[in-house]
Amino acid sequence: MSILNVADLAGVSVATVSRVLNGHTNVKPETRLRVMAAVERSGYRINELARNLRTAESRLLLTMVPNIGNPFYAEIVRGIDSVASQQGYFMLLCNTDGELGRERSYFDMLRRHRADGAICLDPTAIQQALAEESGALPWVACCEFDPAGGVPYVGIDNYRAAGEAMRYLLSRGRRRIALMNSGDGYLYAQQRQQAYLDTLAEAGLTPDLRWILNLDSLDYEAGAAAAVALATAGSDGPDAIFAVSDTLAIGVINGLRSVGRKVPDDVAVIGFDDIAIAAQIDPPLTTVAQPMQELGQTAARLLLRRLVEPAATLPGVLLPHRLMMRASA
Amino acid sequence: MSILNVADLAGVSVATVSRVLNGHTNVKPETRLRVMAAVERSGYRINELARNLRTAESRLLLTMVPNIGNPFYAEIVRGIDSVASQQGYFMLLCNTDGELGRERSYFDMLRRHRADGAICLDPTAIQQALAEESGALPWVACCEFDPAGGVPYVGIDNYRAAGEAMRYLLSRGRRRIALMNSGDGYLYAQQRQQAYLDTLAEAGLTPDLRWILNLDSLDYEAGAAAAVALATAGSDGPDAIFAVSDTLAIGVINGLRSVGRKVPDDVAVIGFDDIAIAAQIDPPLTTVAQPMQELGQTAARLLLRRLVEPAATLPGVLLPHRLMMRASA
DNA sequence: CTGAAAGCGCTAACAA
DNA sequence: TTGTTAGCGCTTTCAG
Numbered sequence: 001m002s003i004l005n006v007a008d009l010a011g012v013s014v015a016t017v018s019r020v021l022n023g024h025t026n027v028k029p030e031t032r033l034r035v036m037a038a039v040e041r042s043g044y045r046i047n048e049l050a051r052n053l054r055t056a057e058s059r060l061l062l063t064m065v066p067n068i069g070n071p072f073y074a075e076i077v078r079g080i081d082s083v084a085s086q087q088g089y090f091m092l093l094c095n096t097d098g099e100l101g102r103e104r105s106y107f108d109m110l111r112r113h114r115a116d117g118a119i120c121l122d123p124t125a126i127q128q129a130l131a132e133e134s135g136a137l138p139w140v141a142c143c144e145f146d147p148a149g150g151v152p153y154v155g156i157d158n159y160r161a162a163g164e165a166m167r168y169l170l171s172r173g174r175r176r177i178a179l180m181n182s183g184d185g186y187l188y189a190q191q192r193q194q195a196y197l198d199t200l201a202e203a204g205l206t207p208d209l210r211w212i213l214n215l216d217s218l219d220y221e222a223g224a225a226a227a228v229a230l231a232t233a234g235s236d237g238p239d240a241i242f243a244v245s246d247t248l249a250i251g252v253i254n255g256l257r258s259v260g261r262k263v264p265d266d267v268a269v270i271g272f273d274d275i276a277i278a279a280q281i282d283p284p285l286t287t288v289a290q291p292m293q294e295l296g297q298t299a300a301r302l303l304l305r306r307l308v309e310p311a312a313t314l315p316g317v318l319l320p321h322r323l324m325m326r327a328s329a
Numbered sequence: 330m331s332i333l334n335v336a337d338l339a340g341v342s343v344a345t346v347s348r349v350l351n352g353h354t355n356v357k358p359e360t361r362l363r364v365m366a367a368v369e370r371s372g373y374r375i376n377e378l379a380r381n382l383r384t385a386e387s388r389l390l391l392t393m394v395p396n397i398g399n400p401f402y403a404e405i406v407r408g409i410d411s412v413a414s415q416q417g418y419f420m421l422l423c424n425t426d427g428e429l430g431r432e433r434s435y436f437d438m439l440r441r442h443r444a445d446g447a448i449c450l451d452p453t454a455i456q457q458a459l460a461e462e463s464g465a466l467p468w469v470a471c472c473e474f475d476p477a478g479g480v481p482y483v484g485i486d487n488y489r490a491a492g493e494a495m496r497y498l499l500s501r502g503r504r505r506i507a508l509m510n511s512g513d514g515y516l517y518a519q520q521r522q523q524a525y526l527d528t529l530a531e532a533g534l535t536p537d538l539r540w541i542l543n544l545d546s547l548d549y550e551a552g553a554a555a556a557v558a559l560a561t562a563g564s565d566g567p568d569a570i571f572a573v574s575d576t577l578a579i580g581v582i583n584g585l586r587s588v589g590r591k592v593p594d595d596v597a598v599i600g601f602d603d604i605a606i607a608a609q610i611d612p613p614l615t616t617v618a619q620p621m622q623e624l625g626q627t628a629a630r631l632l633l634r635r636l637v638e639p640a641a642t643l644p645g646v647l648l649p650h651r652l653m654m655r656a657s658a
Numbered sequence: 659c660t661g662a663a664a665g666c667g668c669t670a671a672c673a674a
Numbered sequence: 675t676t677g678t679t680a681g682c683g684c685t686t687t688c689a690g
Contacts, residue, residue, distance in 0.1 A: 002667055013677045018669055028675060045440040049382045050667030053682050058378060060421070068410075069403045069605070078398050081424045090443070092389070093422040095410045102414065111374040114419070220609045254609045276398075280549045280583045282611050331683055342661045347685055357659060379683030382666050 001044055010038035021046060061303060062092045062115035062139075064106050064122045070218055070247060071275040072292060073121060076142065079296020080119055087304055089116075096122050107134045117303045119296075120144070123186045138306050142299035144187050145316070152306060152314035154298040158188045161288045161321040162195035165242055165270050168286075168323060170203050174240035174268055178211035178230055180252060181244050182218055189214075192244050192272070211238050215248070223251025224258070231259050231267070239267055240329065246271040246278045246287055253281065253328065268329035274322075283327035291319050330373055339367035350375060390632060391421045391444035391468075393435050393451045399547055399576060400604040401621060402450060405471065408625020409448055416633055418445075425451050436463045446632045448625075449473070452515045467635050471628035473516050474645065481635060481643035483627040487517045490617045490650040491524035494571055494599050497615075497652060499532050503569035503597055507540035507559055509581060510573050511547055518543075521573050521601070540567055544577070552580025553587070560588050560596070568596055569658065575600040575607045575616055582610065582657065597658035603651075612656035620648050 003021075007014045012035060019027050020035040027035075038044075052058050061084050065073045081091050092115050096102050107129050109115050118139035120126050126141055130149050145153030169177055179196045182189050193212070200207050211230070215222045223243060231237050243249035249271030253263050261267050263283055271278060274289030302314050332350075336343045341364060348356050349364040356364075367373075381387050390413050394402045410420050421444050423435055436458050438444050447468035449455050455470055459478050474482030498506055508525045511518050522541070529536050540559070544551045552572060560566050572578035578600030582592050592598050592612055600607060603618035631643050 003669095004667080014668080015670080015677060015679095016675085019676090022669080026675060031675080045437060047382075047442050047667055049378075049385065049387060049442045050682090051669075053376075053378045053382045053666085053684085054668045054670085056378065056682070067407075068397065069400065069407055071398065071400060071403075074398045074400075074403050077422075078396075078424055078426075081397075081422065082426075085423075090438075091422050093406070093410065093420050094414075095407055097407075097411075108374060109419075113376050113378045220605055224609070250606070250609050254611070257611060276549055277579070277606055280553070280579050281609075282583070282586060332685095333683080343684080344661060344663095344686075345659085348660090351685080355659060360659080376683055379666095380685075382668085382682085383684045383686085385666070 001042060002047065003044075006035070006038045006042055006044045009042055010035045056113070057116050058113060059089050060092050060115040061089050061300065062094060062106065062109055062118035064094045064096060064118065064120045064125050066096055066098060066122050067218070068093065068095050070245075071277065072245065072247075072273045072290070075275070075292035076121065076296035076299075079293035079298075080300045081296075082293070083297045083300040083304070089304070096125065098124070107132065107137060107139070110134075110137045110139065117307050119299045119303055127185075138303065138310065140299050140302045140306065140314070142295060146187070147316055152302045153316045154295055154302060155188075155316075155318060156290055156295075156321045157318050158191035159195045161272075162192035162242075162244075163199050164321075164323050165272070165288050166196055166199035168325070169240045169242065169268060169270060169329060170199070172240075172268060172329065174329075175205060176208070176211075176236070176238045177205075177240040177242060178213065178238035179207075179242050179244075180213050180215065180223065180226055180248050182248070183214060183216040189244060196242060208238075210234075218245045218247050220247055220251035220254065223248035224255035225251075227252040227255030228259055231256055231261050237261075237267070241267060241269050243269065244272050246273045246275045246285060249285055249287065249328070250277065250281060253283075253285070264327065264329050270329040274324050278324070279326065285324075286326045286329040287324050289322040289324050291321075294319055330371060331376070332373075335364065335367045335371055335373045338371055339364045385442070386445050387442060388418050389421050389444040390418050390629065391423060391435065391438055391447040393423045393425060393447065393449045393454050395425055395427060395451050396547075397422065397424045399574075400606065401574070401576075401602045401619070404604070404621035405450065405625040405628075408622035408627075409629045410625075411622070412626045412629040412633070418633070425454065427453075436461065436466060436468070439463075439466045439468065446636050448628045448632055456514075467632065467639065469628050469631045469635065469643070471624060475516070476645055481631045482645045483624055483631060484517075484645075484647060485619055485624075485650045486647050487520035488524045490601075491521035491571075491573075492528050493650075493652050494601070494617050495525055495528035497654070498569045498571065498597060498599060498658060499528070501569075501597065501658065503658075504534060505537070505540075505565070505567045506534075506569040506571060507542065507567035508536075508571050508573075509542050509544065509552065509555060509577050511577070512543060512545040518573060525571060537567075539563075547574045547576050549576055549580035549583065552577035553584035554580075556581040556584030557588055560585055560590050566590075566596070570596060570598050572598065573601050575602045575604045575614060578614055578616065578657075579606065579610060582612075582614070593656065593658050599658040603653050607653070608655065614653075615655045615658040616653050618651040618653050620650075623648055
């Protein structure tokens with residue numbers, strides 16, 4: 001059942017069927033009706049494989065994400081999907097899960113025409129892309145990016161946001177502040193750590209090196225375990241913990257509770273992202289909100305624009321964050 | 330830069346290049362080397378658009394999900410993605426978000442050859458598929474399914490699982506049990522509600538109709554709001570709440586706390602799914618665990634098998650659930 | 659073991 | 675306004 005059958009059925013040529021199918025206007029209304037009737041009658045469906053080859057586009061957008069199970073990324077993906085589908089594109093989701101090999105050559109999917117463009121949230125992939133000089137490929141960076149890389153990006157000002165979080169903690173009288181960071185493969189991890197260090201220095205404080213933790217996981221469990229270790233080690237524990245992710249922060253609160261520490265009385269906890277669960281737990285999590293959906297939407301719009309005008313130089317855009325003061329700090 | 334260029338470069342025909350590219354064995358080693366060198370030298374990448382048309386397969390699996398922002402679905406999607414990618418397939422993610430029109434004709438994507446097969450987690454889509462007699466199409470149902478529909482599926486025994494949850498509540502002395510359900514468009518909602526009703530009846534209890542709630546959202550906020558309403562309405566509130574989703578249950582706990590009710594002392598709360606956060610909150614959530622990753626993996630394997638042998642009649646598979654007794658009930 | 663050539667189903671010149 | 679026709683880049687008989 002191909003376009004040829006429909007053409008025969010309608011008594012026209014394949015070109016005319018194609019025109020009708022694609023909504024071209026230069027078709028006599030009467031002919032259009034006849035074609036549409038033939039399509040209807042035959043139950044014909046266009047073969048997008050053929051169309052894709054002919055038009056040399058897949059109308060697929062590749063999204064590379066470290067872990068779709070993390071609510072932060074899930075929300076961003078929703079944002080991407082909403083604008084993509086609205087523009088007639090579909091989303092190819094690639095969950096790298098930090099597994100080497102899985103993220104190995106996703107950019108090759110662009111070269112192999114499997115996707116028309118890509119949105120990359122994965123730092124490893126970004127580094128690889130930059131290293132490979134995939135700069136000419138149609139992709140944009142989201143959350144993780146290299147401002148100097150020449151690749152369009154959207155994210156937030158991590159340095160400033162983390163500084164605000166830190167100053168908030170200081171303003172509440174906290175002085176013994178620990179940083180619970182993720183692996184430094186992440187740009188945001190580096191920037192937030194720098195802000196942590198600088199803010200402390202500005203306040204005339206010297207950070208205890210044992211309080212700067214680099215976990216290589218954002219899981220609740222990782223945060224909980226680290227918090228237990230932090231709270232039970234040595235004599236004087238920290239009086240505040242700045243976690244670079246809400247998932248970590250929630251784990252931290254759980255861990256502290258398990259060893260009898262009160263939040264925020266004994267230890268204040270501040271998170272990052274403002275995922276939906278943050279407002280639900282006890283105590284409600286004070287955190288730095290990122291506009292997750294908008295991050296995804298903006299990334300998708302940038303990419304789509306790049307596809308339309310490949311020559312245009314797209315801006316790097318920084319979206320506003322917001323300190324959400326709740327009860328945990 | 331097409332296969333023809335590579336052929337010229339290697340001094341062979343396109344057929345030979347194709348053979349090498351596809352790992353056919355009937356190529357002289359020496360020739361193979363020459364072709365591989367040419368590929369290397371030219372930076373050639375195969376055009377999958379062309380290959381797809383020729384082989385009449387997209388190697389894409391469509392996944393229809395109500396809301397990827399819900400951790401339950403996100404985990405299942407991870408499961409799907411892990412086996413799909415392992416088998417050389419990629420995942421087209423479609424987030425229906427309950428938006429009509431978005432879920433309208435996803436099955437058409439199969440007919441249009443945009444995907445080779447589909448995994449459907451969305452009840453609306455399933456109903457539509459069944460109604461449309463899409464039975465011949467290569468798709469499988471996951472979590473939501475019609476046992477009599479003739480479509481391969483994987484899920485759990487919702488009736489039995491919900492019954493266990495209810496009996497657990499009863500065994501703890503709870504008698505005034507409310508059901509916080511989602512919209513009845515979901516099979517699981519119907520089955521769990523039936524189990525709720527039956528278990529109560531077996532115990533000689535008559536449910537208070539005002540305690541059977543049908544929310545049309547699984548959001549934390551929806552659960553919180555409903556719990557507040559439940560707890561503050563009338564004189565004698567329920568002494569237990571069975572929520573059909575952990576997200577709802579977590580919202581419930583938050584809502585109860587906001588009006589001064591203690592969990593589990595005043596009101597026991599039991600959830601469903603066992604998403605990662607369930608073990609982290611205070612009190613840790615008692616819930617019915619579903620094997621989320623495995624649900625996704627099984628769905629993907631069923632589908633892949635169906636693609637390989639279209640004629641095979643695949644089984645409906647029910648995976649085991651497990652009651653996770655924690656502190657909330 | 660290799661090559662010639664047909665053709666997957668569609669779109670878009672170009673011609674009429 | 676419509677039709678004819680040449681490919682898009684690949685895989686795969688079929689011959690040699």
